[in-house]
Amino acid sequence: MSSKHFINDPIHLVNSALHAITLTNPSVALDADNKIVYLRPTQNGSHQKVSVISGGGSGHEPSFTAMVGPGLLSASVAGTIFASPSAEQVRRAIMGRVDNNGTDGQGDGGVLVTVMNYTGDVLNFGTAVEKARAAGVKVEMVVVGDDVGVGRAKAGKVGRRGIAGTVLVHKIAGALAAQGRSLGEVVKVANLAARNLVSVGASLEHVHVPGRRESEEQHLKVGEVEIGMGIHNEPGSSKETIELPELVGKMLGQMLDQKDEDRAFLNVNSNEVVLMVNNLGGVSVLELGGITAEVVAQLEKSYGIRPVRILSGTYMTALNGLGFSITLLNVVNTDIGGPGMIELLDAPCEATGWAAPISKGSWEAKNTATREEKVSNDNEIGPSGLKGDAKVAQDALTLGLQNVVAVEQEVTRFDTIVGDGDCGIGLKRGAEAILKLLSEKPLTGDAVIDVASVVPVVEKTMDGTSGALYAIFLNSLVHSLKTLAPGEVTPKVWAAALKQSSEALSKYTPARPGDRTLVDALHPFVEVLGQTGDVKQAAKAAFAAAEGTKGMKASLGRTVYIGGHGYEEVPDPGAWGLAYFFLGLAGVKAAEDKDAGWEKI
Template sequence: MSAKHFINDPTKLVDSALNSVTLTNPNVALDPDHKIVYRRPNDSHPPQVSIISGGGSGHEPSFASMVGPGMLSAAVAGTIFASPSAEQVRRAITSRVQTAEGILVVVMNYTGDVLNFGMAVEKARASGTRVEMVVVGDDVGVGRTKAGKVGRRGIAGTVLVLKIAGALAAQGRSLEEVSQVAKLTADNLVSVGASLEHVHVPGRDLTQEDKLELGEVEIGMGIHNEAGSGRGKMDLPELVKKMLSQLLDASDADRAFLNVNSNECVLLVNNLGGVSPLELGGITAEVVSQLRENWSIQPVRILAGTFMTSLNGLGFSISLLNVVNTNIGGPSMIELLDADSEVTGWSAPIKKTTWEAKNKAVLTENAEDSAQQAKPSGLKIDPQVATKALTTALQTVIAAEADITRYDTVVGDGDCGIGLKRGAEAILSHIDKQPLREDIVSSLASIVNVVENVMDGTSGALYAIFLNALVKGLHEQGPGDATPEVWAKALKHSCDALSKYTPARPGDRTLIDALYPYVETLGQTGDVKKAADASRKGAEGTKGMKASLGRTVYVGGSLYEEVPDPGAWGLACFFTGLAGQKPNEEGWESI
């Protein structure tokens, strides 16, 4: 677990975070003494049932960022992972929300929360305020046996209860109806989480007792660092399979809390705080795929994002909600989930009409239009000779991947070698399926499409621009034989085109330091081996050269003095292979 934080004082952290909610949502205000975020009074809003929730801090955006029109009326925060006091909750009930239409308190099933919120509810009732309380326990991770009388813990599925209840209250429904539907929603929820690591609470000593090993995952971990149901080393598909089994396997007597309706259910994939949006997308895709293929479930709504965290927990949770009849003669659960809200913590902006349209239309393209087509130029090569030379050049780049990656790890972000290798392998695969033809322009044009589709980043763009210009330059040289002189003129044309899009020139420590010497020497001598030697010398000359462009500019230290520019070296390896040479222990030798 990481013990690095920008704010290490837990009191200051909670107070400043609560204040930030009022900065990002003008609808809400803060009672700092009691850590209550509440809706600002507004005479234009008709009276409605007030909904209060809350719990320990560290679960943001739950609950403070869910205060606002269409969701919560107030949220009460404790310290990190600790319940707010009964007095804090009482203040929220009695002085921070409308009471005329009644109040619904929704709390997760943790002993401290249930007791403190419950105590405040009873005090309010004793004073004549109409208050109902719904306790949400959706976590199946622990199971009946271990949970005992305490029951299931509340985790991210609670957010669905808050959204549905909040939307219903906003429609002016009675306390009895809002409370009934909130309870019905809670009864139709199952959730389970998993994490790769426990979290560190700012201000606390760092302990390593429960540290998970590399590759190990804990299933059923709670949102306060509580232990789960088990650990193991497994990949994502196996993990998701186990999690869905805990949620859906009717034969598991310890966890079969709900028979999920395969015809209509809602899926919520929740980020526990430390998973990148990119990876959460991959997780969501895996969950949806397994639900469809293994359980014949196709959710009517799929929500994915950060709803309830465990600080920066490196994990996620899966929640499933059975969509059932609310029995109040009004909006359905789906309509309530889709209803508008003005809170920063609810990230589900897709409209009901969009979901229900089920639009499956896609744009298609003509196969002939999807790839660059080049008219025959009459510029001829020997396909066998060209294929052998190009294959050797690409294999030389692939063999150099480890060195290029090592160089780029020193002076960049470490992806240059992998990117070049990926491009080289794709071109080899392409020419194996579509052998080079006698007309070089037609063959090169098809290779350009491979580069554009496979190679990304700065180097991919540079190569794509260069090769597209090379196609044009070669076309202008035809018809005839593609001699070294012809190549030199076309390559010069490509260099000129490339210079329009990048300020890189020789001496800037880029691939240009290997490209220009090759083109210049080829033009002067017509000798591909001498041109390759010049390219290699240019690449070697980048050792110690201070960069003017690229990520190397931002890398400190003096390690750049010890390695060549990785892009220049990769290009030099290509040119050397093209000339029929390969590396050995002493340098390069002819093949």
């Protein structure tokens, strides 16, 4: 792993890379505030009815951002490195940066949203899809999980991760949409492609995220390769010291061995099979060629498979990952009375991330058109009459947020052991943004207005799984408080509203107490507050529950893939950070609990 980078500021890195996409492809534009790369509108129009949107954490380029172009994606939405974009970013892409009613003027278009199977992505993109549907947009979502590196038993409720095979779903769906097909047809074929994919990766080393301390990363031994490693450094099925031929044999076995009940996700039995050998970012072009030759040779010798198309190159990376992945697409009949999967893969497109050049006509057109945003602000709230002491609320909220900032390093350390290391930074980013808001616009004392003012800050600054969960919870909390207005906002009123919001959150995530998530701290706080009306007692219960997650095996999130004994050593990072927030609401600073103990509160 190399920790040397030309750009060490991860925020500047992402923003400048997004801008670069518009420099290398004149057909696309950038909504910098929301990190949306989108197709510029054209003067001569298009017969395309359906727009295709995807996205995810940055660091996987050229996937997503560089796949935007005529004949492929209509827009992509980027998060920070390895973290999902927020639901609000995705909503703005659906509502304002693509044609969502069709360019034929008949209103029979729509939007397909494709997303890889990671909890944060599914939650954030799913929330945006639901908001767009509520606004009257025809939109469907397809979730891609093609990775066989983690089997059924270990994946549990989470299911297969999405990796490089997702790019083939994008290409097929984008080509079909460009031919003017209906939303139903595009969704059907995208789902068919997703269900007929298997992929697995391998890497010689974990990647280093710019701006992150090197000591937080775990090295592989010299000569050791990790089979099934995920694209965010998630562990796979094994670490072994083997040469390339044996490595490729094991990878193909995980994809094709029908006797392996834990991994026999797909019977690759078509007369036509597409092979993609993908560079995770740090393998030389020369070496990738040698890897591709070995894969092709073993497919024919061991399985009698001669791929009808072979794609070898860089399609989805893990930053500068020193590894590669293999993807097989089982080509099946699309049953739509038109083009098949091979024809759709061969269809022309103009996206710099796909192996196709930008046409001379596109360069000479010098298109500078952009889309003017026409998305309404749905966070404007009027007075509710649910009043409380603004200064007391401001002081309590400020201390809670300061606690979250203070424990960032501790939460980050925990998350590097049982996650991908971004939890503490994400919580700190959101807390600092809210603190800035409070300094500029102090609380009014109207509970509904005050909570509503925080919602857009959270949606814009917090990404990943935690950001999605907090955004859903706070949006619901605004609604719950409205139903309890007018009147005095007491601890009992807060408890009733928080309980309603917890129930709403449970509709979007299967996380329950005991699954080792932030819900483990949230649930006892809400329950005890409702029973006692005492914030200190509620915070005490939340903190004890967060401590209790140490040794608790995860059922959800990336921690499921981590394995090992890390979960026995540290508590859940999300629950720990939230417990310290509740600690602040109870009037206790982050440093005090270690010295005073809960018995003195």
